[in-house]
């Protein structure tokens with residue numbers, strides 16, 4: 001009865017919250033938990049299987065992909081929406097999907113779980129499967145917090161019966177291997193695909209003996225085929241991609257005999273696809289159904305999302321830490337076509353208020369002739385521009401347009417394909433701006449878009465360039481965030 005009351009109260013609070021314009025909030029979860037502290041424990045039995053996905057990068061894509069694969073095979077799935085990956089968010093998802101009366105069983109609950117929230121989530125609602133994607137330094141992690149975090153995550157798993165799906169290529173994730181659990185490893189063969197290497201290295205030390213790990217093959221960051229003289233060595237993956245090809249439709253993974261065509265763009269999504277394939281196989285899905293699902297998946301979450309503007313393909317990607325930024329850039333520089341880069345940087349709570357992590361992005365990688373324009377946008381556009389400047393990018397190529405709509409319009413006028421890196425709170429406004437621009441283009445804004453603006457922009461650009469939008473010759477924002485005091489940082 002208490003639980004039923006909590007569900008009603010949570011649903012009501014959610015409706016009220018939506019009416020006053022507080023859309024996808026965690027309020028239903030907060031309210032339900034206030035009324036019934038055992039709420040998650042009670043709701044757990046509504047799902048036949050529960051999958052948690054945790055790790056630094058790839059959680060949302062993996063969760064969305066698994067949800068889609070299961071749904072296309074006819075399963076009923078509940079999933080927490082992006083951004084609600086703490087315990088209150090998981091609770092809110094449970095409230096929204098619970099019936100007003102009685103019990104309603106769903107087949108699978110697919111939940112992305114924030115790494116730090118995992119112990120609490122596991123305690124209240126233990127999963128049947130746990131996917132651990134990878135660990136990269138987040139903005140706050142600079143001094144070994146990853147080690148403490150991993151230990152806490154491992155401790156909370158000891159007493160439950162859970163199957164682990166682990167990234168064999170990440171030595172940090174391999175540290176979960178000493179847990180006495182059933183394990184599935186995923187990984188990529190050496191030379192399976194080509195990731196652009198970047199210079200900002202991740203920690204590559206053995207967790208057993210602290211010696212530097214040796215690599216027979218390095219994919220990117222600390223991911224690869226590692227081993228240590230003490231015996232710590234990459235486990236052999238059960239689910240292995242031997243080759244990954246980029247095709248027009250998306251990446252294609254070559255496994256044992258089968259080729260898995262996906263609609264995912266970007267080589268690093270190979271890992272997310274492998275996790276989804278493994279989880280669905282573990283849940284008993286047939287290969288054929290997985291193949292169907294992979295080739296029908298439509299992205300709309302700002303993760304390598306594509307927009308067609310000026311007959312060019314523009315790509316939008318969420319960037320929230322150096323590793324994500326480096327992967328986005330490494331994809332960006334794969335081709336030699338002329339193009340432009342837009343970096344939208346906000347510093348709100350959800351983005352991380354400390355933006356010093358942008359100095360660990362290997363922006364130097366993008367300093368190439370074919371990248372003709374760099375646009376810095378968002379609330380911290382000047383900081384983004386400064387990072388570009390210190391990467392050696394010529395100032396005349398850098399535009400500062402804090403207003404994201406103006407940034408997109410300017411990029412559209414430039415008539416080049418664009419790649420947009422956006423921090424968390426920039427993402428959703430950017431999706432709407434780009435969707436609108438893409439749509440208007442589709443409707444055909446006729447001669448104005450096709451002829452007049454590119455023609456005019458040749459004249460207008462020098463005028464705009466008079467200091468107003470371009471980086472001033474003198475230093476901008478000298479206070480804070482300059483690289484001079486960053487010498488003592490781990491690189």
Ligand SMILES: [Zn+2]
Pocket residue numbers: 206207208209210211228229230231232
């Ligand atoms: Zn060692």
